[in-house]
Amino acid sequence: MLQIKNPVLPGFNADPSIIRVDDTYYIANSTFEWFPGVRLHESKDLVHWNLLPSALSTTTLLDMKGNPSSGGIWAPDLSYADGKFWLIYTDVKVTEGPFKDMINYLTTAEDIRGPWSDPIRVNGVGFDASLFHDDDGRKYLVQQTWDHREYHHAFDGITVTEFDTDTMKLKPETARTIYAGTDVKLVEGPHLYKINGYYYLFAAQGGTVWTHQEVVARSKTLDALSFETEPGDPFITNFDTPELEIQKQGHGALVETPGGEWYYASLCGRPWNHENESSIDPRGWCPLGRETAIQKVYWDEEGWPRIEGGHGGKVLVDAPKDAILTEAPADHSMHDEFDTPKLHDEWNTLRVPFTEEMGTTGDGRLTLVGKGSLSNKHELSLVAKRWQAFNFDAEVKVKFDPFNYQQMAGLTNFYNDKHWSFAFVTWNEKNGRVIEVAECNRGGYRSFLRDDAIPVPDDVEFVWLRTKVRKQSYSYEYSFDGKNYTEIPGTLDAAVLSDDYVLQSYGGFFTGAFVGMACVDYSGYDQTAEFRSFDYKELD
Template sequence: MKIKNPVLRGFNPDPSILRVGDMYYIANSTFEWFPGVRLHSSKDLVHWKMLPSILDSKELIDMTGDPSSGGVWAPDLSYADGKFWLVFSDVKTVNGPFKDCINYLTTANNIEGPWSKPIKLDATGFDASLFHDTDGKKYLVQQTWDQREYKNTFNGITLTEFDPLSQRLLPQTRKVIYRGTDVKVLEGPHVYKINGYYYLFAAQGGTGWSHQEIVARSKSLVLGTFITEPDGPFITNFDTPDFELQKQGHGSLVNTLDGEWYYASLCSRPWHHKNESAWDPRGWCTLGRETSIQKVEWDSDGWPRVVGGHGGLISVPGPHADKKYLTSKPNNSRHDEFLSSKLDNDWQTLRQPFTKKLGYIKNKKLVLKGNQSLSSLFDVSLLASRWQAFNFDATTKIKYEPYSYQQMAGLVNFYNDKHYSWVFITYNEVTKHRVIEVAQNNNNIYTSFLKDNAVEIPNEIKEVWLKTCIRKDYYYYMYSFDGKDWNRISIDLDAAILSDDYVMQTSGGFFTGAMVGLASVDCTGFELPAEFDYFDYKELDENLL
């Protein structure tokens, strides 16, 4: 069997891969999206099944007020002493000289929980991982942040012993063990003990086009000097601009029961406008940072090398596979009629759990209370899931009776609080009618496209169908009053505005990916609800468009 990259499509960055027995697990960053830490399982590295996210309550993670692209960074999943260990960062400051973050540890006997109340470890830097040495000692390995303006902010990899009995770090053991190369921006460290060496895998170069993973090793973890792998880096696409996968780097290593080795990495797949160079700019990654898996072999000097070269492969030889474990669908199309009071695993909310504060499911309908705007960092009634394909349609049916222009509900394409668009129902106080409007927030420049020409909804129409059509480099919205005859709203929007690469031009927080979902806003404060009948996400074959 072949591994087809990316294995986890759409916003699934910073993979921490782990094997326990014959089962593999991948944990991914979720940033400001709740629940925290996206989790998948597989028996063959080819087919992946989504599991419930780990940080699924406010007791486990409280992201109230976290900035966009803050929140849960780089979870590290490990297994030792008969239980699962998860280390994660909750980042409270993204932009500016400081990177306020708290590193936590939680454990569970079962991968699906219950997970223990997180223990605060430290705030030295983000991307922390826990290494369980063969002598029973445990160490926190992490990026180290330096706020001083005359220093590089990425100040090496720090090692600190963790005492499992007292459940705390031992600050007196802290030391910097590796400072990387001149590429700098050293982060995402993981340590492995293999054939008498301690191997340190770490990312460099930032999470853009120059992103890479390097490897260093030492005979001693605490007392030794880490030597960087010759003829590196281990993986990068900096010098492979024409390859479909880009930005490979930050990730982790796993071995199979048969002794084979694989590396799970973040990656991106850019597209270009027709008038743009394919090299500069290299493109726009609306699907965010995804997860790829590359096969690894060891050279005669004991260094790991990516099969096919450091740029990696799209189609990778897979390990021995149990063909009965075919859990993934050919694509990620889904249809939700809200038959259960519990949301399925695809849905995420912003910074807080889906409770009655935001909405509820009743009589097979999703009811979203009107809350703060989509630009808020607090109470936002937005239920969203990932763009996982370059071409798809998403549709919903909504019942909504606004009586103020400050009341809005509809279908949203969202990157963060400064970059989103939506088609929504609102109220025109002049004509005294409900209307359909399309608006976009582009780096906090908000534009209402239809204005006085907003589509008037006849009084006898109680429910309205809304649709968004994503076509790689652009997208548009449609509406229907019967669910059969559709009307295209003649506004084509540039999909690049919802990409990592566009957002990074003005912000230090560009780490997520485009999402599509349902929202209800009531700036009057009276919490007018909107009722959604279903949500349909249908991926399309680009060759048939």
């Protein structure tokens, strides 16, 4: 029998919003500060998924220049009604401190592949907004509500506000809090459904860490505070199932199959531990970020939804009986010869789109113009893809002729502006063109080789750089001929590129590790680097 193996979307694919249109399922995921915004996948069997073009691919739809790390796109909501797709998305501009300045937008499209309409600014009341289409034709924005006041809890319940489709604006006078959450607090990520005469509210609680959970509440009306919470255990949580391979489940959405079966898509994480650590505390590290899992749902005698197999969920889940087998790649390995003028859909940039100001692609090469350092939130030439397996090799061929030490180009493993590593060609006073490796950990910079940086012979035009990621750790290698590789001294801890590590010193980080190419010239002379033949090969 066909089975879903969780996670179905490995690597950083958080906060899934799942829908079905006819016989096709679609999932939209958060992208935070990575561009383009809102990652989309499709499937006909819930098992095999194919990547679609991202929804927010222009600065008209999404302008994140200067956004903080883990700001940007939080928990988009995808729905289908009136013959078109509706996408609600949040652009968060402030992440640290008492405020979460944000703007919620709406865009629509007749085809999931676009084009998407110019955005309508909806409100800034709270993040994780979703659009509910009632069966009487009325529409409502459902959202977490933010309270900056230090004497109140910041998560001020779930608010519903009617949306006027004639004016395409909210009616703020209709806003009311329909659910305050439970004592677990941090209620967020709401999705509303009408099933068998009840309004069912699915909402996340407990924060998107090991205490994460999803609760369900229901009501016959949308009146203020009219929702009662599902009795017994939470709908889904892994707080009390530390031995399960997947953790952090919660924050997701419900979908019904054509045959009347029900499934729930949620975020999850797959932690590992260092050999000297307990598997319980710390529960582990998730460099692959928050991924997407799918669980099967049944309805109990009282009409409450329950997770098949218990509230911890399962790694292997039976697929729908009416699933239509979907062809998809066996894994997420990727090879790019840069032979087209458009970047592959797997590539991402930070905060802004890939334009000629950053570089060009085509004719077998990716050219990047040196801009700011890897800690720069405004001007950065970096093109990267998600880590989507615990074990992989990634390599690229680079041509770069720096004339000062402020110029660097090479291969990076990157989490955010304060957590990354970089194997790069640069220049120093001792040997001229050299290879160095450096790490930025909690904002502190460390060179691995220093005065022992590896000289690049004068007759070498291209340098090959490779990273070998092996679950708990990773390393870098170099080659001058693309065949014979030499390991660069220094093994790095992959935990540094995880939400779990970053959260120990900073609040609110939600992405995952990326691997890719970068060119830095903070001296301001726009020195360019040429990259060829990128290869990412999964070994799991």
